[in-house]
Amino acid sequence: MGKRLPMHGEKTIVEHITVGLGKVSAALRSQAWEGGIERRLTPTQGQILLFLAARSGTAVRLNDIAGELCLTAATVSDAVMTLVDKKLIKKARSAEDQRALALTLTAAGLLEAKQTSGWTEVVQAGVSSLTPDEQAVFLRGLTKVMHSLQQQGVISIARMCAGCAYFQPYVHADSARPHHCGFVDAPLGEGQLRLDCPDFVPGVERDQERRWQTFVRGGQGQ
Incomplete structure:
Protein backbone atom coordinates (compact mmCIF):
# COMPACT_ATOMS: atom_id res chain seq x y z
CA MET A 1 0.00 0.00 0.00
CA GLY A 2 1.38 3.39 -0.96
CA LYS A 3 2.44 5.99 1.55
CA ARG A 4 -0.28 8.47 2.48
CA LEU A 5 0.69 11.96 1.43
CA PRO A 6 -0.25 14.89 3.65
CA MET A 7 -3.00 17.12 2.25
CA HIS A 8 -2.41 20.84 2.20
CA GLY A 9 -4.99 22.64 4.29
CA GLU A 10 -6.39 19.41 5.75
CA LYS A 11 -9.21 20.27 8.17
CA THR A 12 -10.47 18.76 11.41
CA ILE A 13 -14.00 17.39 11.62
CA VAL A 14 -15.00 20.49 13.61
CA GLU A 15 -13.77 22.68 10.76
CA HIS A 16 -15.58 20.52 8.18
CA ILE A 17 -18.86 20.82 10.12
CA THR A 18 -18.38 24.58 10.46
CA VAL A 19 -17.85 24.86 6.70
CA GLY A 20 -20.98 22.79 6.14
CA LEU A 21 -23.08 24.97 8.43
CA GLY A 22 -21.77 28.01 6.58
CA LYS A 23 -22.92 26.53 3.26
CA VAL A 24 -26.37 25.80 4.71
CA SER A 25 -26.54 29.40 5.92
CA ALA A 26 -25.51 30.62 2.47
CA ALA A 27 -28.26 28.49 0.90
CA LEU A 28 -30.86 30.03 3.20
CA ARG A 29 -29.64 33.56 2.41
CA SER A 30 -29.72 32.81 -1.32
CA GLN A 31 -33.27 31.46 -1.16
CA ALA A 32 -34.35 34.43 0.95
CA TRP A 33 -32.94 36.89 -1.59
CA GLU A 34 -34.55 35.08 -4.53
CA GLY A 35 -37.88 34.82 -2.75
CA GLY A 36 -37.58 38.41 -1.58
CA ILE A 37 -37.06 39.75 -5.09
CA GLU A 38 -40.22 37.94 -6.19
CA ARG A 39 -42.21 39.18 -3.20
CA ARG A 40 -40.47 42.56 -2.87
CA LEU A 41 -39.10 41.82 0.56
CA THR A 42 -35.53 41.80 1.87
CA PRO A 43 -34.35 38.76 3.86
CA THR A 44 -34.45 40.89 7.02
CA GLN A 45 -38.06 41.90 6.38
CA GLY A 46 -38.94 38.25 5.76
CA GLN A 47 -37.26 37.20 9.02
CA ILE A 48 -39.25 39.81 10.93
CA LEU A 49 -42.53 38.61 9.45
CA LEU A 50 -41.70 35.01 10.38
CA PHE A 51 -40.69 36.06 13.89
CA LEU A 52 -43.95 37.92 14.46
CA ALA A 53 -45.96 35.00 13.05
CA ALA A 54 -44.25 32.65 15.51
CA ARG A 55 -45.04 35.05 18.36
CA SER A 56 -48.67 35.52 17.36
CA GLY A 57 -50.78 36.56 20.34
CA THR A 58 -47.88 38.06 22.31
CA ALA A 59 -46.64 41.66 22.48
CA VAL A 60 -43.41 42.02 20.51
CA ARG A 61 -41.16 45.06 20.69
CA LEU A 62 -38.33 46.27 18.46
CA ASN A 63 -35.74 45.18 21.00
CA ASP A 64 -37.24 41.68 21.10
CA ILE A 65 -36.77 41.34 17.36
CA ALA A 66 -33.27 42.82 17.39
CA GLY A 67 -32.14 40.45 20.14
CA GLU A 68 -33.68 37.36 18.58
CA LEU A 69 -32.40 38.00 15.06
CA CYS A 70 -28.99 39.38 16.17
CA LEU A 71 -29.62 42.69 14.38
CA THR A 72 -29.08 46.29 15.43
CA ALA A 73 -32.06 48.29 16.66
CA ALA A 74 -31.55 50.72 13.75
CA THR A 75 -31.70 47.91 11.16
CA VAL A 76 -34.88 46.50 12.69
CA SER A 77 -36.46 49.95 12.96
CA ASP A 78 -35.86 50.67 9.25
CA ALA A 79 -37.23 47.26 8.21
CA VAL A 80 -40.30 47.62 10.43
CA MET A 81 -41.06 51.09 9.05
CA THR A 82 -41.05 49.63 5.54
CA LEU A 83 -43.32 46.75 6.59
CA VAL A 84 -45.72 49.22 8.23
CA ASP A 85 -45.81 51.23 4.99
CA LYS A 86 -46.59 47.99 3.13
CA LYS A 87 -49.50 47.40 5.56
CA LEU A 88 -47.94 44.11 6.70
CA ILE A 89 -47.27 45.20 10.29
CA LYS A 90 -49.17 47.49 12.61
CA LYS A 91 -47.95 49.33 15.70
CA ALA A 92 -49.91 49.88 18.91
CA ARG A 93 -49.14 50.91 22.46
CA SER A 94 -48.22 47.94 24.60
CA ALA A 95 -50.90 46.96 27.09
CA GLU A 96 -48.13 46.27 29.61
CA ASP A 97 -46.27 49.54 29.08
CA GLN A 98 -47.99 52.49 27.41
CA ARG A 99 -44.60 54.06 26.68
CA ALA A 100 -43.60 51.13 24.47
CA LEU A 101 -44.82 50.12 21.03
CA ALA A 102 -45.94 46.56 20.35
CA LEU A 103 -45.81 45.10 16.86
CA THR A 104 -48.28 42.65 15.34
CA LEU A 105 -48.98 41.29 11.88
CA THR A 106 -51.93 42.47 9.85
CA ALA A 107 -54.03 39.91 8.00
CA ALA A 108 -51.97 40.67 4.89
CA GLY A 109 -48.78 40.31 6.93
CA LEU A 110 -49.81 36.90 8.22
CA LEU A 111 -50.50 35.73 4.66
CA GLU A 112 -47.13 37.11 3.55
CA ALA A 113 -45.39 35.30 6.42
CA LYS A 114 -46.89 32.00 5.28
CA GLN A 115 -45.59 32.65 1.76
CA THR A 116 -42.19 33.65 3.14
CA SER A 117 -41.85 30.42 5.11
CA GLY A 118 -41.50 28.65 1.76
CA TRP A 119 -37.96 30.05 1.46
CA THR A 120 -36.70 27.32 3.79
CA GLU A 121 -38.11 24.42 1.74
CA VAL A 122 -34.81 23.56 0.06
CA VAL A 123 -33.07 23.10 3.42
CA GLN A 124 -36.07 21.19 4.78
CA ALA A 125 -35.76 18.83 1.82
CA GLY A 126 -32.12 18.26 2.70
CA VAL A 127 -32.90 17.52 6.33
CA SER A 128 -35.73 15.21 5.25
CA SER A 129 -33.16 13.09 3.41
Whole structure:
Protein backbone atom coordinates (compact mmCIF):
# COMPACT_ATOMS: atom_id res chain seq x y z
CA MET A 1 0.00 0.00 0.00
CA GLY A 2 1.38 3.39 -0.96
CA LYS A 3 2.44 5.99 1.55
CA ARG A 4 -0.28 8.47 2.48
CA LEU A 5 0.69 11.96 1.43
CA PRO A 6 -0.25 14.89 3.65
CA MET A 7 -3.00 17.12 2.25
CA HIS A 8 -2.41 20.84 2.20
CA GLY A 9 -4.99 22.64 4.29
CA GLU A 10 -6.39 19.41 5.75
CA LYS A 11 -9.21 20.27 8.17
CA THR A 12 -10.47 18.76 11.41
CA ILE A 13 -14.00 17.39 11.62
CA VAL A 14 -15.00 20.49 13.61
CA GLU A 15 -13.77 22.68 10.76
CA HIS A 16 -15.58 20.52 8.18
CA ILE A 17 -18.86 20.82 10.12
CA THR A 18 -18.38 24.58 10.46
CA VAL A 19 -17.85 24.86 6.70
CA GLY A 20 -20.98 22.79 6.14
CA LEU A 21 -23.08 24.97 8.43
CA GLY A 22 -21.77 28.01 6.58
CA LYS A 23 -22.92 26.53 3.26
CA VAL A 24 -26.37 25.80 4.71
CA SER A 25 -26.54 29.40 5.92
CA ALA A 26 -25.51 30.62 2.47
CA ALA A 27 -28.26 28.49 0.90
CA LEU A 28 -30.86 30.03 3.20
CA ARG A 29 -29.64 33.56 2.41
CA SER A 30 -29.72 32.81 -1.32
CA GLN A 31 -33.27 31.46 -1.16
CA ALA A 32 -34.35 34.43 0.95
CA TRP A 33 -32.94 36.89 -1.59
CA GLU A 34 -34.55 35.08 -4.53
CA GLY A 35 -37.88 34.82 -2.75
CA GLY A 36 -37.58 38.41 -1.58
CA ILE A 37 -37.06 39.75 -5.09
CA GLU A 38 -40.22 37.94 -6.19
CA ARG A 39 -42.21 39.18 -3.20
CA ARG A 40 -40.47 42.56 -2.87
CA LEU A 41 -39.10 41.82 0.56
CA THR A 42 -35.53 41.80 1.87
CA PRO A 43 -34.35 38.76 3.86
CA THR A 44 -34.45 40.89 7.02
CA GLN A 45 -38.06 41.90 6.38
CA GLY A 46 -38.94 38.25 5.76
CA GLN A 47 -37.26 37.20 9.02
CA ILE A 48 -39.25 39.81 10.93
CA LEU A 49 -42.53 38.61 9.45
CA LEU A 50 -41.70 35.01 10.38
CA PHE A 51 -40.69 36.06 13.89
CA LEU A 52 -43.95 37.92 14.46
CA ALA A 53 -45.96 35.00 13.05
CA ALA A 54 -44.25 32.65 15.51
CA ARG A 55 -45.04 35.05 18.36
CA SER A 56 -48.67 35.52 17.36
CA GLY A 57 -50.78 36.56 20.34
CA THR A 58 -47.88 38.06 22.31
CA ALA A 59 -46.64 41.66 22.48
CA VAL A 60 -43.41 42.02 20.51
CA ARG A 61 -41.16 45.06 20.69
CA LEU A 62 -38.33 46.27 18.46
CA ASN A 63 -35.74 45.18 21.00
CA ASP A 64 -37.24 41.68 21.10
CA ILE A 65 -36.77 41.34 17.36
CA ALA A 66 -33.27 42.82 17.39
CA GLY A 67 -32.14 40.45 20.14
CA GLU A 68 -33.68 37.36 18.58
CA LEU A 69 -32.40 38.00 15.06
CA CYS A 70 -28.99 39.38 16.17
CA LEU A 71 -29.62 42.69 14.38
CA THR A 72 -29.08 46.29 15.43
CA ALA A 73 -32.06 48.29 16.66
CA ALA A 74 -31.55 50.72 13.75
CA THR A 75 -31.70 47.91 11.16
CA VAL A 76 -34.88 46.50 12.69
CA SER A 77 -36.46 49.95 12.96
CA ASP A 78 -35.86 50.67 9.25
CA ALA A 79 -37.23 47.26 8.21
CA VAL A 80 -40.30 47.62 10.43
CA MET A 81 -41.06 51.09 9.05
CA THR A 82 -41.05 49.63 5.54
CA LEU A 83 -43.32 46.75 6.59
CA VAL A 84 -45.72 49.22 8.23
CA ASP A 85 -45.81 51.23 4.99
CA LYS A 86 -46.59 47.99 3.13
CA LYS A 87 -49.50 47.40 5.56
CA LEU A 88 -47.94 44.11 6.70
CA ILE A 89 -47.27 45.20 10.29
CA LYS A 90 -49.17 47.49 12.61
CA LYS A 91 -47.95 49.33 15.70
CA ALA A 92 -49.91 49.88 18.91
CA ARG A 93 -49.14 50.91 22.46
CA SER A 94 -48.22 47.94 24.60
CA ALA A 95 -50.90 46.96 27.09
CA GLU A 96 -48.13 46.27 29.61
CA ASP A 97 -46.27 49.54 29.08
CA GLN A 98 -47.99 52.49 27.41
CA ARG A 99 -44.60 54.06 26.68
CA ALA A 100 -43.60 51.13 24.47
CA LEU A 101 -44.82 50.12 21.03
CA ALA A 102 -45.94 46.56 20.35
CA LEU A 103 -45.81 45.10 16.86
CA THR A 104 -48.28 42.65 15.34
CA LEU A 105 -48.98 41.29 11.88
CA THR A 106 -51.93 42.47 9.85
CA ALA A 107 -54.03 39.91 8.00
CA ALA A 108 -51.97 40.67 4.89
CA GLY A 109 -48.78 40.31 6.93
CA LEU A 110 -49.81 36.90 8.22
CA LEU A 111 -50.50 35.73 4.66
CA GLU A 112 -47.13 37.11 3.55
CA ALA A 113 -45.39 35.30 6.42
CA LYS A 114 -46.89 32.00 5.28
CA GLN A 115 -45.59 32.65 1.76
CA THR A 116 -42.19 33.65 3.14
CA SER A 117 -41.85 30.42 5.11
CA GLY A 118 -41.50 28.65 1.76
CA TRP A 119 -37.96 30.05 1.46
CA THR A 120 -36.70 27.32 3.79
CA GLU A 121 -38.11 24.42 1.74
CA VAL A 122 -34.81 23.56 0.06
CA VAL A 123 -33.07 23.10 3.42
CA GLN A 124 -36.07 21.19 4.78
CA ALA A 125 -35.76 18.83 1.82
CA GLY A 126 -32.12 18.26 2.70
CA VAL A 127 -32.90 17.52 6.33
CA SER A 128 -35.73 15.21 5.25
CA SER A 129 -33.16 13.09 3.41
CA LEU A 130 -31.77 12.02 6.81
CA THR A 131 -33.14 8.94 8.55
CA PRO A 132 -35.26 9.55 11.70
CA ASP A 133 -32.30 8.51 13.88
CA GLU A 134 -29.95 10.86 12.01
CA GLN A 135 -32.45 13.69 12.38
CA ALA A 136 -32.65 13.13 16.15
CA VAL A 137 -28.85 13.14 16.46
CA PHE A 138 -28.64 16.26 14.29
CA LEU A 139 -31.27 18.03 16.41
CA ARG A 140 -29.42 17.14 19.62
CA GLY A 141 -26.20 18.45 18.10
CA LEU A 142 -27.85 21.73 17.08
CA THR A 143 -29.21 22.11 20.61
CA LYS A 144 -25.69 21.86 22.02
CA VAL A 145 -24.24 24.25 19.44
CA MET A 146 -26.96 26.82 20.17
CA HIS A 147 -26.37 26.47 23.90
CA SER A 148 -22.69 27.23 23.34
CA LEU A 149 -23.52 30.28 21.22
CA GLN A 150 -25.83 31.51 23.98
CA GLN A 151 -23.07 31.08 26.56
CA GLN A 152 -20.73 33.11 24.35
CA GLY A 153 -23.33 35.86 24.00
CA VAL A 154 -23.45 35.49 20.21
CA ILE A 155 -27.19 34.78 20.10
CA SER A 156 -30.02 35.64 22.46
CA ILE A 157 -31.56 33.03 24.74
CA ALA A 158 -33.37 30.54 22.52
CA ARG A 159 -36.65 29.05 23.69
CA MET A 160 -35.26 25.51 23.63
CA CYS A 161 -36.57 22.54 25.57
CA ALA A 162 -33.10 22.06 27.06
CA GLY A 163 -33.24 25.53 28.62
CA CYS A 164 -36.83 25.41 29.89
CA ALA A 165 -38.05 25.09 33.47
CA TYR A 166 -40.56 22.46 32.32
CA PHE A 167 -37.89 20.21 30.80
CA GLN A 168 -36.82 17.13 32.78
CA PRO A 169 -34.09 15.15 30.97
CA TYR A 170 -33.79 11.37 31.27
CA VAL A 171 -36.47 10.73 33.87
CA HIS A 172 -38.20 7.91 31.95
CA ALA A 173 -36.89 4.38 31.42
CA ASP A 174 -38.21 4.32 27.85
CA SER A 175 -35.12 4.95 25.68
CA ALA A 176 -37.33 6.16 22.83
CA ARG A 177 -38.87 8.89 25.00
CA PRO A 178 -36.58 9.45 28.00
CA HIS A 179 -37.37 13.13 28.67
CA HIS A 180 -40.44 14.77 30.20
CA CYS A 181 -42.22 18.07 29.49
CA GLY A 182 -43.98 19.38 32.58
CA PHE A 183 -46.08 21.82 30.56
CA VAL A 184 -47.92 19.11 28.60
CA ASP A 185 -47.14 16.45 31.24
CA ALA A 186 -45.89 13.96 28.65
CA PRO A 187 -42.67 12.11 27.79
CA LEU A 188 -40.48 13.38 24.94
CA GLY A 189 -38.11 11.66 22.53
CA GLU A 190 -34.90 13.18 21.19
CA GLY A 191 -36.60 13.95 17.89
CA GLN A 192 -39.35 15.90 19.67
CA LEU A 193 -37.05 18.45 21.32
CA ARG A 194 -37.87 22.01 20.29
CA LEU A 195 -35.47 24.84 19.51
CA ASP A 196 -38.19 27.49 19.63
CA CYS A 197 -41.19 26.73 21.83
CA PRO A 198 -43.96 29.30 22.50
CA ASP A 199 -44.50 27.84 25.99
CA PHE A 200 -40.85 28.26 27.02
CA VAL A 201 -40.17 29.42 30.58
CA PRO A 202 -36.52 30.09 31.50
CA GLY A 203 -35.27 27.92 34.32
CA VAL A 204 -33.57 29.08 37.52
CA GLU A 205 -29.84 29.29 36.76
CA ARG A 206 -28.71 26.70 39.31
CA ASP A 207 -31.42 24.17 38.39
CA GLN A 208 -30.92 24.86 34.70
CA GLU A 209 -27.19 24.06 34.87
CA ARG A 210 -27.97 20.77 36.64
CA ARG A 211 -30.57 19.85 33.99
CA TRP A 212 -28.22 20.80 31.18
CA GLN A 213 -25.41 18.62 32.54
CA THR A 214 -27.83 15.69 32.87
CA PHE A 215 -28.94 16.23 29.27
CA VAL A 216 -25.35 16.41 27.98
CA ARG A 217 -24.24 13.31 29.89
CA GLY A 218 -27.18 11.33 28.56
CA GLY A 219 -28.69 10.85 32.02
CA GLN A 220 -25.57 9.26 33.51
CA GLY A 221 -24.51 10.23 36.99
CA GLN A 222 -27.87 11.66 38.07
